[in-house]
Amino acid sequence: MKAPKKSDARLKVVGKASKAVSKRAVVSDEKGSEKSNDKFSAILRGAIQVFARSGYFNAKVAEVARAAGVADGTVYLYFKNKDDLLVSIFNTVMAEFNARLRQELAAIADPQQQLRHFAKLHFESLEADRELAVVFQVEFRHSTKFMEQFSETMLADYLKMLREILERGQQQGAFRANLNPKVVAKVIFGALDEMVTNWVLSHHNFKLTPLVDPVMDVFLNGIEA
Amino acid sequence: MKAPKKSDARLKVVGKASKAVSKRAVVSDEKGSEKSNDKFSAILRGAIQVFARSGYFNAKVAEVARAAGVADGTVYLYFKNKDDLLVSIFNTVMAEFNARLRQELAAIADPQQQLRHFAKLHFESLEADRELAVVFQVEFRHSTKFMEQFSETMLADYLKMLREILERGQQQGAFRANLNPKVVAKVIFGALDEMVTNWVLSHHNFKLTPLVDPVMDVFLNGIEA
Amino acid sequence: MKAPKKSDARLKVVGKASKAVSKRAVVSDEKGSEKSNDKFSAILRGAIQVFARSGYFNAKVAEVARAAGVADGTVYLYFKNKDDLLVSIFNTVMAEFNARLRQELAAIADPQQQLRHFAKLHFESLEADRELAVVFQVEFRHSTKFMEQFSETMLADYLKMLREILERGQQQGAFRANLNPKVVAKVIFGALDEMVTNWVLSHHNFKLTPLVDPVMDVFLNGIEA
Amino acid sequence: MKAPKKSDARLKVVGKASKAVSKRAVVSDEKGSEKSNDKFSAILRGAIQVFARSGYFNAKVAEVARAAGVADGTVYLYFKNKDDLLVSIFNTVMAEFNARLRQELAAIADPQQQLRHFAKLHFESLEADRELAVVFQVEFRHSTKFMEQFSETMLADYLKMLREILERGQQQGAFRANLNPKVVAKVIFGALDEMVTNWVLSHHNFKLTPLVDPVMDVFLNGIEA
């Protein structure tokens, strides 16, 4: 089975620990810390839910706690503050997404297919978790400060993978040599990102994954030598 | 004169009145209400400045008032509330930008050149006013509610123009017929938007306008039949 | 009339402005700023009342506001924070007390009489305003940080006056030359302070001013050459 | 040996049990409960340390627990609540101090020497344990409620001893008969107390014990017939 099943596509918000809270165990699917990991994940899920519904600034920590089924104060045992919730969602999800991306891309040889799979994974991951998608497309774009962090860390990793596909494609003669891979990577990310935002804001009244081909068609038929 | 001069590129935030405040006269370059119009504009400029620096949610209305050189209460004579400031910035600027876009595109016949000019104008407008650019790329993306309004009104107009260029190009045989103009319009907008965001977040350490050609190269060499 | 009347003895908490709030006019008994000065004084009185009843740490700013007849937020227009309330009470009252002390002592020639009047004024001032007395004897002694400030500023002034009386008395041969005026000043302050504290904690079930003579008797009959 | 050695001067905070916690054994120097007594003492020492550093209100029970090397919850096995920690420090230390005072005074015949030794012991005890001194001079003075308890119990005992010295001195003709021993006792306590407070707040930049003579000189040369 080439493509992961839908259920697999959902980004599991597991206990990749928030850096702010060192006491917590990191790995999720282990045996021991199951309990507290559950709580960490529950709070993160609660935050995604509440942030998606109310927006980060309007969301109250108390709502997050309630959504997670814990007391208000418990949130602060797992996260430094409200901000840390947002950062942790981002880091956790993005780390997981990038890891999966990297792994699945390794199994594909053809740069064009890699590119297509890249887009597919991008769309699938967010389409599978609508609340997370809202948080990703809207709530993360809050403040310059936050977005700078966003760009510098995980997004950089994302763009790097994209760039590497393009460069490998150029070396193999699959893509035009006179393209700046950095620029093209941003262009592609921008396009994919906009499709998702559009889908989120349209209240999901169209399907995202079917757009992989039309979108990639635009790019590939320009990138190909 | 083909290309507008730099000074022309700056989007003038003039007194296109906020819809929310009926008492105010709308058109700016008229005669009578000059005085109060100045105040309207001053507050809007103040808001852009403060929102760009502090972010919408952290910005205080009092700061906006101070930046505009008016009393706190005066803000509420021209704008319904804090939200209205953001909305008004968006509407005012976007209306002006779209009008200019429409006007300048009308003077260009070749669809490819139109597309190129479209991108150029997009970049130029924002590069010419860095504070406005911050507000556009970051602060507008705040809440789903806000972004929905964003998409449905002015952005729709922007995308419509883009679509029309594409469709005209398809009719003239300049662009491939088997492309979905709606999708391509979003793809292009997404790409341009991402370039600007990237430029904003990189603290403007590169020039935006020189990217018009590389970016359009990607699209054109895929869009052309 | 030698001694000020009781009503005069009450320390008027007037608008000696809190340093933290520069916008406020300082002088109280002037004409113009009557209004805001009233508010400043009202809040200070409210704070004295509430701090006396509940203790500083248990007192809620909201209670102070209510006692002063203003909204919660108004407190922060006149004072930087809750701490500033305590500091301002201290500075305002102490400045006024020291000024009065200095003025009245100037009218007395005999060092022994000065000392007696010093004690009398100390007792009278606090006996006349029981709530203020509680705040002075109990609430000010809160934290080392606060007490250090307490000692270094206004108390220093108080002790200086005491020391000067003693030194002048030594020069005139009224007091023994082989006494360390600094030590004796502290000893006398400590004694007076303890009497007041005792009176406060005994719920005022004895009169303070009658103790002037017995207490000073202890000191004078040791200080006299 | 008349004067206790320095090392003897330190008030040992031992397991005089908090009245509030009935489950605990009271006497310290017994055999059985040694273990838990260690813990009781450790927590009390931790409390003194932390209260001295941060002040009672800013101190966290968790800090006390950490300073004592026990878990947060353990504090509540030995003390009813945070308040009880303060009360227990006071009771424990004061009981020990008064006992020692009583015992050592019994060995002295001359009322003047008794008075001198009284002051010396007061100074020595606190000078030997700076953290305890901070707690005694500052943290105990927190709330009227607390201070009332303070005055009524242990301080009363302290003042009683002082009064008895004075009265005995009067009977023996060592002190003037026309003095009110109650007043003089308070005056002396106030003076000694102020010296210690001063020393605490000056960050101990002078020696306390050398002040015994100058201070007592002031009193004795007034009290003596």
Add this chain to the structure above:
DNA sequence: AATGAATGAGGGTTCATTCAT
């Protein structure tokens, strides 16, 4: 007895908005 994760009440402070002048 001992632990320490979990609780949840509580409050200082901010700031958008109003309104008397």
Add this chain to the structure above:
DNA sequence: TATGAATGAACCCTCATTCAT
């Protein structure tokens, strides 16, 4: 119109205390 003092609702976070283990 314009002002800016006054308002008061709203919320993040802390931390004393509990209790299952």
